[in-house]
Amino acid sequence: MGEVRWLDEREARAWRGMVSVLPRLTAVLERQLIQDAGLSAAEYTLLVPLSEAPDGVLRARDLGRMVGWERSRISHQVIRMEKRGLVAREECSEDARGSMVRLTDAGRTAIVAAAPAHVAAVRQYFVGALTDAEIDVIGPALERVLERLPDDDG
Incomplete structure (x- = not known):
């Protein structure tokens, strides 16, 4: 593996900040x-x-990919949400092994009601703590980090 290249102070500060935040x-x-x-x-x-x-x-598989979750986590969460009436599962017409997840009227009502306060909290605790220049840097920087990470398949 070779010699370890330790984080310098600047790199360690950035890493610890992300891990803490x-x-x-x-x-x-x-x-x-x-x-x-x-x-x-x-x-x-x-x-x-x-x-x-x-x-x-x-499609449940696509929903899992979009949010970065494994199949079992999606399955369990969809079952819980289905019991609450937020979503409904349906058969996939293209593939009998797959399933579709449909937002119900109750689910749409819930997200419409939740979104304004959630966005306000994101703005208060995240966006509001950063300057416009920092926002311009952090978005692309985090996208680059995400691109380097292996997908669920490794």
Whole structure:
């Protein structure tokens, strides 16, 4: 493997900052969602792409890829959301092994009700802490990091 190239102070500060911010920010935003809308972060995570999809329908496999979740996590979360009436599962007409996830009227009502407060919290705790120049840098920088990461298949 060769000699380890340790992080310098600048690199370590950036890394530690990200590692510290991500779970705390996620927890704050999840508490806000539960308090204001009665939705978990997982529910909100799936409702967003479904609400943006044509006819509010996505193949479960595609939904999982969009949010970066494994098949079992998607399956379990969809079952929980189906019990709450937020989504409905349907057979896939193209492939009997696949399933479709449809946003229900209750799911659409939930996301429409939750989105304004969630966006306000994102603006308060994330966007509002950054300058315009930092926003211009951080978005593309995080996209580059994401592109380097292996997909679910390794």
